[in-house]
Amino acid sequence: MGRLIAILGDIHANLDALNVVLDDCREQGVTEYLCTGDVVGYCACPHECLEIIRNLGCPVVKGNHDHYVASQQSLEDFNPHAAAGVMWTRGQLNGEELAYLNDLPFTVTKMGLTLVHSTMDHPENFGYVFDNQQAETNFIRQKTPICFHGHTHCPMIYEKQMAGVYRIDPQDVVLRAGRKYFINVGSVGQPRDGDPRATYVIYEPLSRKVVYRRLNYDIAAAQARIREAGLPERLAERLSYGQ
Numbered sequence: 001m002g003r004l005i006a007i008l009g010d011i012h013a014n015l016d017a018l019n020v021v022l023d024d025c026r027e028q029g030v031t032e033y034l035c036t037g038d039v040v041g042y043c044a045c046p047h048e049c050l051e052i053i054r055n056l057g058c059p060v061v062k063g064n065h066d067h068y069v070a071s072q073q074s075l076e077d078f079n080p081h082a083a084a085g086v087m088w089t090r091g092q093l094n095g096e097e098l099a100y101l102n103d104l105p106f107t108v109t110k111m112g113l114t115l116v117h118s119t120m121d122h123p124e125n126f127g128y129v130f131d132n133q134q135a136e137t138n139f140i141r142q143k144t145p146i147c148f149h150g151h152t153h154c155p156m157i158y159e160k161q162m163a164g165v166y167r168i169d170p171q172d173v174v175l176r177a178g179r180k181y182f183i184n185v186g187s188v189g190q191p192r193d194g195d196p197r198a199t200y201v202i203y204e205p206l207s208r209k210v211v212y213r214r215l216n217y218d219i220a221a222a223q224a225r226i227r228e229a230g231l232p233e234r235l236a237e238r239l240s241y242g243q
């Protein structure tokens with residue numbers, strides 16, 4: 001059997017979602033992993049999720065939550081719930097774990113694929129790509145035909161053709177030669193496109209096929225952990241709605 005690459009990110013310390021995703025990866029015959037960052041923040045199991053991702057031994061890029069948890073920087077750009085999550089997470093991780101997060105690269109290029117959390121346009125600024133114009137500024141700096149990212153928690157495929165940038169619905173798609181793709185893999189731990197199921201992508205290089213996987217998991221269990229940790233109620237609630 002050929003290579004099957006799972007690309008997962010925005011896990012956000014949601015252990016219940018991550019376990020279901022990794023079970024699915026094994027069932028699907030995934031042979032390698034890539035992680036688009038934001039392993040921690042929002043949910044209640046940062047230590048466990050970090051350990052699992054590190055044990056995969058795969059490339060991981062730095063998300064804004066990973067960055068702010070590790071760097072002790074001011075949180076004035078964060079909304080109050082996200083900031084509360086970052087503050088709480090800082091207290092859960094040991095020095096070695098914080099150093100690991102702090103040392104993560106902003107981008108990784110491997111075998112013709114690029115990995116970034118937000119956009120290749122100044123990745124350290126963590127800008128959001130929600131429209132074709134923002135995707136266009138990414139494509140200017142994207143050197144490989146395919147780049148996987150996350151950050152918005154909304155699955156989407158941007159295709160760069162000669163005439164401009166087009167959006168393709170996040171479903172099973174065969175990528176075409178001679179075009180560039182900027183693929184948002186959605187979020188494992190806190191989806192925001194109105195579908196609360198855990199999301200990740202499987203890419204098969206041989207057939208150039210992209211498959212979005214969406215999986216039910218025990219949302220109530222993840223919510224119970226958030227409430228037990230004393231994190232903001234909103235962080236528990238939003239998991240029910242995928243927003």
Ligand code: ZN
Pocket residue numbers: 010012038063065151153
């Ligand atoms: Zn995120």
